Amino acid sequence: MKLKKFLKFRVLFLLFWIIISIIAINPSFNTNGVAIKGIEQNSTALSAGMIFDSSTTLTNLEKITAINGKEINDLDDYSKLINNINNSEVLRIQTNKKEYVMLKTDNLGIVVGEASSSNLRKGLDLQGGTRVVLESDTKLTDQETTDIIRTISSRLNVYGLSDIKIKQSKDLFGNSFIIAEVAGASKEEVKDLISSQGKFEAKIGGETVFTGGKKDITFVCRDDGVCSGVRQCNQAEDGGYQCRFEFAIKLSPEAAKKHAQITGELDTNISSGSLGGYLSKPLDLYLDDNLVDSLQISSNLKGLETTDISISGPGFGTTRNDAVKDANKNMNKLQTVLITGSLPVKLNIVKLDAVSPALGKAFANNAVMVILAAIVAVAIVIFIRYRDLKISIPVILISSSEILIILGIAALIKYNLDLAAIAGILAAVGTGVDDQIVIADEISSGKKEHVTSFKEKIKRAFFVIMVAWATGVASMIPLFWAGAGLFTGFALTTIIGICIGVFITRPAFASIVESLEES
Amino acid sequence: MGKFEEFYEKNYKKLIIISYAILLISLILIGIHFARTGEFFNRDISLKGGISVTLYNEKISFDELEGLLKQNFKDYDLRELKDFSTNTNVGFIIEVADITEPQLREVLRDKFDINFDNKNVYDPGLTNSSFGESFYRGLLIAVLFSFIFMSIVVFISFRTFIPSIAVISAALIDIIAALAVINLLEIKLSAAGIISFLLIIGYSIDTDILLTTRMLKRHDAPLLERLKASMKTGLTMTFAAIAALTAGYLIAIPEELKQMFLIIIIALIFDIFSTYLGNAGILIHYCKKKNIT
Numbered sequence: 001m002k003l004k005k006f007l008k009f010r011v012l013f014l015l016f017w018i019i020i021s022i023i024a025i026n027p028s029f030n031t032n033g034v035a036i037k038g039i040e041q042n043s044t045a046l047s048a049g050m051i052f053d054s055s056t057t058l059t060n061l062e063k064i065t066a067i068n069g070k071e072i073n074d075l076d077d078y079s080k081l082i083n084n085i086n087n088s089e090v091l092r093i094q095t096n097k098k099e100y101v102m103l104k105t106d107n108l109g110i111v112v113g114e115a116s117s118s119n120l121r122k123g124l125d126l127q128g129g130t131r132v133v134l135e136s137d138t139k140l141t142d143q144e145t146t147d148i149i150r151t152i153s154s155r156l157n158v159y160g161l162s163d164i165k166i167k168q169s170k171d172l173f174g175n176s177f178i179i180a181e182v183a184g185a186s187k188e189e190v191k192d193l194i195s196s197q198g199k200f201e202a203k204i205g206g207e208t209v210f211t212g213g214k215k216d217i218t219f220v221c222r223d224d225g226v227c228s229g230v231r232q233c234n235q236a237e238d239g240g241y242q243c244r245f246e247f248a249i250k251l252s253p254e255a256a257k258k259h260a261q262i263t264g265e266l267d268t269n270i271s272s273g274s275l276g277g278y279l280s281k282p283l284d285l286y287l288d289d290n291l292v293d294s295l296q297i298s299s300n301l302k303g304l305e306t307t308d309i310s311i312s313g314p315g316f317g318t319t320r321n322d323a324v325k326d327a328n329k330n331m332n333k334l335q336t337v338l339i340t341g342s343l344p345v346k347l348n349i350v351k352l353d354a355v356s357p358a359l360g361k362a363f364a365n366n367a368v369m370v371i372l373a374a375i376v377a378v379a380i381v382i383f384i385r386y387r388d389l390k391i392s393i394p395v396i397l398i399s400s401s402e403i404l405i406i407l408g409i410a411a412l413i414k415y416n417l418d419l420a421a422i423a424g425i426l427a428a429v430g431t432g433v434d435d436q437i438v439i440a441d442e443i444s445s446g447k448k449e450h451v452t453s454f455k456e457k458i459k460r461a462f463f464v465i466m467v468a469w470a471t472g473v474a475s476m477i478p479l480f481w482a483g484a485g486l487f488t489g490f491a492l493t494t495i496i497g498i499c500i501g502v503f504i505t506r507p508a509f510a511s512i513v514e515s516l517e518e519s
Numbered sequence: 520m521g522k523f524e525e526f527y528e529k530n531y532k533k534l535i536i537i538s539y540a541i542l543l544i545s546l547i548l549i550g551i552h553f554a555r556t557g558e559f560f561n562r563d564i565s566l567k568g569g570i571s572v573t574l575y576n577e578k579i580s581f582d583e584l585e586g587l588l589k590q591n592f593k594d595y596d597l598r599e600l601k602d603f604s605t606n607t608n609v610g611f612i613i614e615v616a617d618i619t620e621p622q623l624r625e626v627l628r629d630k631f632d633i634n635f636d637n638k639n640v641y642d643p644g645l646t647n648s649s650f651g652e653s654f655y656r657g658l659l660i661a662v663l664f665s666f667i668f669m670s671i672v673v674f675i676s677f678r679t680f681i682p683s684i685a686v687i688s689a690a691l692i693d694i695i696a697a698l699a700v701i702n703l704l705e706i707k708l709s710a711a712g713i714i715s716f717l718l719i720i721g722y723s724i725d726t727d728i729l730l731t732t733r734m735l736k737r738h739d740a741p742l743l744e745r746l747k748a749s750m751k752t753g754l755t756m757t758f759a760a761i762a763a764l765t766a767g768y769l770i771a772i773p774e775e776l777k778q779m780f781l782i783i784i785i786a787l788i789f790d791i792f793s794t795y796l797g798n799a800g801i802l803i804h805y806c807k808k809k810n811i812t
Contacts, residue, residue, distance in 0.1 A: 125773070135650065171657045350650035353571075354642065366772045377766035381759040420711065423779050427718050430763055434725050434756040441752040464732050467676040468725045474668035475721035479714070482661035484654055487714060494718075 014508035017500075018401055021408020024119060026059045031115040033063035033096065034078045037163055043109020043223060048102035050093075050110065057411075058116035066094040078112055087225070107223040113163070119411040123418025123489070126364040128357030129163075129183035130190045133484060134347040140176055144344045148178055152194045154340045156182060161189075165416065169485025177484050178347065181416075197346045198337035199288050202309075204262050204297075205281040210255040213341025218307075219250040222335045230327045231312075233320055241323035245331035246312040249338060256305045264303030285311065287334065311338070351484075367422045374426055375399055378433050390516040391440050395433060398509045402432050405504065406497045420490035428497020431472055435465045435501065439510050443517060458510050469502045524743035531800040538797025541789065542692045545699035552702045560698055563596065563707040566655040568648025569616035570623060573600065575640050576610050579631055584611060591626045592618065596707065598774070617648060658713045665717045666690070669724065676728070682735060685801040686727040692793035693723045697786040711775035715782040722760070722783065723790040726753035727798050734802045735811065742803070742812050750795055761787050 039045050039052040052062075064072055067081050068091065085091060085104050093100045102108070124131050140148070149166050156164050163183035170176045182190050200212030210216035221227035228247030236242050251259065267280040278296040285292045293313040313334060315327025355363070375396060383392045406425055410417055442461040472494070479491035527534075553559050564571055581599060588595045594616040599608050615623055620643045624635055635641045646654075669690065674683045694716055701708065733749040734742065761784055768780040806812070 172660055173653055175653060350647035353644045363773050370767045370771050373766040373770045374763035377762035378759045381762045385755045419773050419775055423776060426767060427722065430760045431722060431725065433759050437752055437755050438729060445748060464729050467728045470672045471669045471724055472721040474672050475665040475717050477668060478661035478664035482657040490714060
């Protein structure tokens with residue numbers, strides 16, 4: 001009688017985990033609307049009260065369902081509607097939580113994405129995006145690493161990319177790397193944003209007046225046509241176009257003082273003709289030691305503690321349109337580094353991969369098919385061998401529940417499922433099936449002999465299973481140190497998978513098969 | 520005594536020899552490969568550094584592009600990129616080792632009209648060669664440690680020297696033989712490919728553990744009958760795994776997954792020999808000496 005209770009407990013334990021997993025994955029069939037995946041700093045949307053909480057699960061993200069009374073079903077609807085509304089018009093954005101009202105600007109600062117149908121997070125190769133592995137020439141201190149990770153994530157955030165994962169990893173040889181994974185972004189953007197040190201310096205005659213970052217710069221104007229934008233474009237002699245961008249910043253009082261002190265020592269150059277003339281030396285803007293622009297300083301600013309400064313720079317292109325685009329891109333980059341400051345050291349890109357969103361989607365669908373096909377193949381082999389539905393059906397059910405629980409745990413720990421994880425899941429399910437075959441054979445062989453007790457049979461089977469489990473885990477452990485940290489996810493899924501198998505699903509399988517055989 | 524038992528009784532020594540002959544031949548094949556190329560196996564750019572470019576252009580012909588790459592680069596790889604819904608060719612994935620992106624650009628520019636600035640047409644990725652090299656060495660060390668850890672677990676579990684060595688050498692045969700076949704098939708191993716060797720280490724010895732446990736720790740039937748029963752179970756396990764992986768291999772689109780599946784399938788096929796010829800033979804011999812019946 002005691003044994004019977006124990007059996008029941010094992011099956012109940014499995015059911016408990018299945019329920020936990022379904023709750024964690026939270027499959028939802030209502031995917032109307034677009035999910036808000038980020039709100040940019042200093043943006044129109046933020047001022048209108050929109051907040052992004054990165055700790056929410058995917059299915060609980062706030063969703064935009066209508067704009068100005070028109071229903072939004074997908075990303076297409078959203079971008080069409082937004083693009084058809086002129087600047088300064090009123091926008092009423094209805095979400096599943098509340099309504100926000102704002103005036104339309106060039107960039108609202110809302111990062112949107114497809115509404116998720118579950119809490120499963122797809123890794124880069126299953127949804128598209130870019131992965132960069134960075135290494136520094138010098139050994140990094142922990143403080144430097146923390147600063148780098150913070151600066152890079154805030155740069156990407158300021159730029160409008162929110163779906164990012166940045167981590168540090170070390171390899172067996174003591175090299176340390178920074179791995180940044182950015183979903184939905186192209187290589188060029190990511191490369192530009194995170195590989196450049198972003199050391200911004202404004203100098204007059206070689207002397208630094210102010211640098212990028214919060215210490216010297218208290219405000220940077222962006223996404224506001226009044227104080228930032230591409231101002232003028234001209235055709236150059238060679239037929240190409242050049243445009244200039246301009247945006248306003250505010251200096252801290254200290255930086256303003258320094259500006260006053262340095263300009264106070266300069267001469268006024270009257271001969272330059274314009275009203276009042278310019279100072280003898282220009283304000284040179286450097287980004288990573290390259291001169292971006294040289295600005296003449298109006299002579300009336302001499303010795304003045306001004307906090308309002310206008311920053312400008314060029315953009316080039318073969319057509320006017322290209323030049324405007326280039327100027328906008330340069331402006332965006334400069335604004336970003338002025339807000340976030342520079343990285344403490346220069347970083348080199350040692351590995352750069354990207355998967356296009358279309359390919360990622362195809363891979364994700366394919367991964368589902370691969371797993372289904374594997375289960376069907378196993379089912380066929382099991383049926384041919386046993387010709388007994390009492391064994392074949394439990395094997396399939398247990399294997400499927402194993403996959404479900406692995407996915408459930410992945411959703412719980414917010415782990416990004418990638419291709420390597422799919423391989424890990426298959427491997428775990430493979431060992432799972434192996435162990436079930438061992439159990440099934442042990443039970444049916446014992447049936448013939450009638451000598452050994454059920455407990456004894458299970459104990460025998462479990463010695464084999466435990467040794468196989470231990471070797472499986474042991475063989476994955478080295479991956480936590482090797483491979484620049486790129487395979488820790490794979491190792492983790494495989495280990496979680498085989499642990500679930502040994503401690504949750506297989507005991508239940510043994511009980512189910514035994515009670516089926518008895519009846 | 521049935522035919523099965525008779526066969527094993529008579530031939531178990533020969534079976535051991537066959538299984539180790541597989542190891543020897545594989546080692547010779549790998550040695551030849553090493554003598555020819557200076558490497559134990561071919562690596563792709565993820566393990567040696569180089570560039571990988573996705574070129575979206577359905578008009579360029581495969582042969583023409585292949586010819587151009589052959590003319591200019593020693594170590595390259597060219598694959599077609601398909602649109603999976605329509606199964607038509609939409610472009611190519613070009614991988615070239617040990618060159619920089621502008622070098623490839625120059626070669627392509629001469630022959631084809633490509634808009635290099637549009638990432639929707641020309642999408643380059645890179646692996647720095649010194650990073651690729653240390654990445655590669657790191658993964659090899661991981662495989663080595665994985666093997667050592669597995670061996671320790673096996674020794675702790677069985678606590679007898681010869682049977683433990685038999686299990687461990689069966690895993691070694693699987694790995695070395697799979698590698699030899701990979702070389703014969705002229706496959707360039709990727710990082711994912713090396714990872715699949717870790718899976719082989721953890722995966723292929725399941726059947727060996729089962730066999731050793733049944734033969735050494737059970738006494739419910741005569742030795743060779745226990746071998747037969749364990750073989751029935753073990754072969755079901757291996758065939759189920761091979762079936763699952765083959766289905767996966769046929770359906771999978773991503774190259775990384777395909778390569779992983781293929782390597783494990785090859786290793787599992789060898790595992791049948793290493794387990795039921797080599798390991799079984801050694802165990803029969805060991806049991807006879809120790810009077811285990």
